[in-house]
Amino acid sequence: xxxxxxxxxxxxxxxxxxxxxxxxxxxxxxxxxxxxxxxxxxxxxxxxxxxxxxxxxxxxxxxxxxxxxxxxxxxxxxxxxxxxxxxxxxxxxxxxxxxxxxxxxxxxxxxxxxxxxxxxxxxxxxxxxxxxxxxxxxxxxxxxxxxxxxxxxxxxxxxxxxxxxxxxxxxxxxxxxxxxxxxxxxxxxxxxxxxxxxxxxxxxxxxxxxxxxxxxxxxxxxxxxxxxxxxxxxxxxxxxxxxxxxxxxxxxxxxxxxx
Amino acid sequence: xxxxxxxxxxxxxxxxxxxxxxxxxxxxxxxxxxxxxxxxxxxxxxxxxxxxxxxxxxxxxxxxxxxxxxxxxxxxxxxxxxxxxxxxxxxxxxxxxxxxxxxxxxxxxxxxxxxxxxxxxxxxxxxxxxxxxxxxxxxxxxxxxxxxxxxxxxxxxxxxxxxxxxxxxxxxxxxxxxxxxxxxxxxxxxxxxxxxxxxxxxxxxxxxxxxxxxxxxxxxxxxxxxxxxxxxxxxxxxxxxxxxxxxxxxxxxxxxxxxxxxxxxxxxxxxxxxxxxxxxxxxxxxxxxxxxxxxxxxxxxxxxxxxxxxxxxxxxxxxxxxxxxxxxxxxxxxxxxxxxxxxxxxxxxxxxxxxxxxxxxxxxxxxxxxxxxxxxxxxxxxxxxxxxxxxxxxxxxxxxxxx
Ligand SMILES: Cc1cc2nc3c(=O)[nH]c(=O)nc-3n(C[C@H](O)[C@H](O)[C@H](O)COP(=O)(O)OP(=O)(O)OC[C@H]3O[C@@H](n4cnc5c(N)ncnc54)[C@H](O)[C@@H]3O)c2cc1C
Numbered sequence: 001x002x003x004x005x006x007x008x009x010x011x012x013x014x015x016x017x018x019x020x021x022x023x024x025x026x027x028x029x030x031x032x033x034x035x036x037x038x039x040x041x042x043x044x045x046x047x048x049x050x051x052x053x054x055x056x057x058x059x060x061x062x063x064x065x066x067x068x069x070x071x072x073x074x075x076x077x078x079x080x081x082x083x084x085x086x087x088x089x090x091x092x093x094x095x096x097x098x099x100x101x102x103x104x105x106x107x108x109x110x111x112x113x114x115x116x117x118x119x120x121x122x123x124x125x126x127x128x129x130x131x132x133x134x135x136x137x138x139x140x141x142x143x144x145x146x147x148x149x150x151x152x153x154x155x156x157x158x159x160x161x162x163x164x165x166x167x168x169x170x171x172x173x174x175x176x177x178x179x180x181x182x183x184x185x186x187x188x189x190x191x192x193x194x195x196x197x198x199x200x201x202x203x204x205x206x207x208x209x210x211x212x213x214x215x216x217x218x219x220x221x222x223x224x225x226x227x228x229x230x231x232x233x234x235x236x237x238x239x240x241x242x243x244x245x246x247x248x249x250x251x252x253x254x255x256x257x258x259x
Numbered sequence: 260x261x262x263x264x265x266x267x268x269x270x271x272x273x274x275x276x277x278x279x280x281x282x283x284x285x286x287x288x289x290x291x292x293x294x295x296x297x298x299x300x301x302x303x304x305x306x307x308x309x310x311x312x313x314x315x316x317x318x319x320x321x322x323x324x325x326x327x328x329x330x331x332x333x334x335x336x337x338x339x340x341x342x343x344x345x346x347x348x349x350x351x352x353x354x355x356x357x358x359x360x361x362x363x364x365x366x367x368x369x370x371x372x373x374x375x376x377x378x379x380x381x382x383x384x385x386x387x388x389x390x391x392x393x394x395x396x397x398x399x400x401x402x403x404x405x406x407x408x409x410x411x412x413x414x415x416x417x418x419x420x421x422x423x424x425x426x427x428x429x430x431x432x433x434x435x436x437x438x439x440x441x442x443x444x445x446x447x448x449x450x451x452x453x454x455x456x457x458x459x460x461x462x463x464x465x466x467x468x469x470x471x472x473x474x475x476x477x478x479x480x481x482x483x484x485x486x487x488x489x490x491x492x493x494x495x496x497x498x499x500x501x502x503x504x505x506x507x508x509x510x511x512x513x514x515x516x517x518x519x520x521x522x523x524x525x526x527x528x529x530x531x532x533x534x535x536x537x538x539x540x541x542x543x544x545x546x547x548x549x550x551x552x553x554x555x556x557x558x559x560x561x562x563x564x565x566x567x568x569x570x571x572x573x574x575x576x577x578x579x580x581x582x583x584x585x586x587x588x589x590x591x592x593x594x595x596x597x598x599x600x601x602x603x604x605x606x607x608x609x610x611x612x613x614x615x616x617x618x619x620x621x622x623x624x625x626x627x628x629x630x631x632x633x634x635x636x637x638x639x640x641x642x643x644x645x646x647x648x649x650x651x652x653x654x655x656x657x658x659x660x661x662x
Contacts, residue, residue: 016276016279030287030288030295033299069292072292073296076296076300185332186300186303186304186329186332186333187296187300188332188333188334188346189297189333189334189335189338189346189348189352189356190334190346191334192293192296192297192300192346192348193293193346193347193348196293
């Protein structure tokens with residue numbers, strides 16, 4: 001099985017954030033990490049590879065040229081090779097442009113199963129998986145909290161407020177995963193050493209046959225207007241009374257993955 | 260040639276951002292990608308897996324054995340050794356891992372130091388090929404736990420006087436004596452023991468279960484409580500002659516292991532110091548007295564400024580030491596200097612941090628008292644502060660003052 005995991009480079013959640021005058025997040029190379037949501041996608045890719053002998057895992061990333069280091073970070077967890085799509089013309093791309101680029105790269109690489117995290121920790125748009133699926137004409141099994149692949153069918157469980165949905169789609173398919181699906185492994189020391197030797201290809205737009213005018217800031221259909229810091233002040237929530245308070249506390253703890 | 264004057268001028272209008280309080284000298288920028296990855300991985304592991312449980316282990320006086328598989332999975336056991344299931348990473352990477360582990364607890368860092376630098380290293384450096392094949396992969400995977408027996412009840416700072424003997428008898432050696440204060444002793448599957456043979460001090464690999472070899476744990480400790488410290492007893496303990504480490508004789512064997520381990524300790528102390536400093540800094544900003552955060556008082560700021568300064572100095576010291584070590588140019592006196600300085604400063608930082616936290620500082624809710632107590636052991640083991648003072652004194656004067 002040819003497994004591709006799409007991974008975005010995001011600034012570390014603890015890094016100080018700053019913005020350029022045109023509201024682009026200023027990215028410092030030393031703060032870059034694989035998008036924390038994508039760690040679950042990578043882990044799921046690796047687990048599927050372990051279950052299905054002979055599978056390969058490719059890490060696909062669209063990002064600045066320096067994102068090779070972030071792809072290597074992902075490869076330190078495991079996987080066989082990395083592909084970085086990087087081009088100066090891509091700076092300032094919106095979600096739809098990103099989906100165009102990923103779809104073109106996926107066609108070039110070939111795939112049976114593509115795994116995404118369900119959002120990126122920096123932009124939090126959450127539409128790249130569905131837009132990519134649409135452009136590829138492939139199904140998307142979204143918000144998977146469990147994934148099973150058997151031969152030609154992928155089946156997921158999707159957690160909804162009222163319970164699970166079990167949903168299946170024929171392969172090749174795209175899947176986006178939520179945190180409940182697994183516990184990502186730490187990169188191991190050997191993994192870090194091995195990641196340096198794994199093949200990592202870089203594609204430019206020309207390699208994918210994409211017109212630079214349709215992507216990047218030039219082709220963006222949306223524009224960020226402002227960015228505000230979330231207040232980091234501690235916030236408490238008080239549940240009063242016997243009526244359902246315990247249930248709400250338990251639900252909160254489950255949501256926080258404490259239970 | 261670089262035109263420094265004009266470069267300086269060009270920089271004049273560029274406003275330098277305030278560096279973060281926990282990296283005032285931007286030491287992060289001196290690390291390469293691998294080094295940052297190792298640091299961040301171990302940091303995350305400690306935050307997620309160690310910090311939530313370590314206080315309870317400290318209080319109960321138990322070593323968190325459940326962490327061994329995860330530590331092994333990360334590849335931290337013998338990570339700086341090459342081959343035999345080890346990752347073969349640089350000295351700087353190893354140091355950073357020790358630093359982050361000790362941010363969690365000195366007991367956990369001690370476990371990793373002893374396994375990698377005191378038990379695996381002598382087998383790797385001085386062992387026969389058969390010994391390496393037999394022990395190292397299992398020790399890297401955490402299946403075998405190792406310990407290192409040098410100190411004895413009557414010989415601490417001067418191990419050359421050791422009383423433990425190894426008598427050759429046909430194809431065997433017979434060990435007699437005892438070793439004291441041995442980290443991991445009670446949980447070890449393999450002990451690397453130093454004893455006096457006919458031809459001088461020799462290293463021996465003794466497996467748990469060998470008749471005549473027993474261990475008993477030291478209880479009622481007030482320091483390194485989340486670590487196993489034991490006594491090893493040898494009473495006519497017969498081991499195969501093939502268990503002797505063939506490639507080293509004399510005190511150089513154990514001392515070279517200690518040099519490896521105390522290199523990691525110098526780094527580790529930075530981690531303990533950072534934990535105390537961060538805790539005190541955080542507390543000073545939120546604890547209100549006399550209608551102000553206590554961090555707004557000059558006396559508190561002086562404490563924090565000293566802690567921050569010593570942390571920067573300690574980190575720069577170990578990074579340069581690591582760079583020298585990776586070039587093969589680190590001298591033992593440099594390791595002594597870094598161990599002495601960093602542990603001494605970490606201990607001081609822990610004590611001062613404790614004062615900033617007031618009464619809260621004495622509890623296990625905060626890490627500072629735990630680190631403070633732990634660091635008392637770190638101050639003494641792997642060469643006491645005083646002995647390292649004498650090593651530096653000898654290096655600069657050319658005159659030995661040990662006896
Ligand atoms: C928690 C813990 C774990 C340990 N783990 C291990 C282990 O795994 N393996 C192992 O072999 N050992 C281990 N040790 C032992 C440790 O290395 C010794 O405690 C240390 O070497 C000091 O020996 P000592 O305690 O006998 O003190 P002593 O040598 O008796 O020293 C007592 C005091 O006298 C000072 N002193 C001694 N000689 C001089 C001198 N010439 N000039 C000035 N001052 C002097 C010392 O600096 C110290 O202040 C451990 C110790 C502890 C506390």
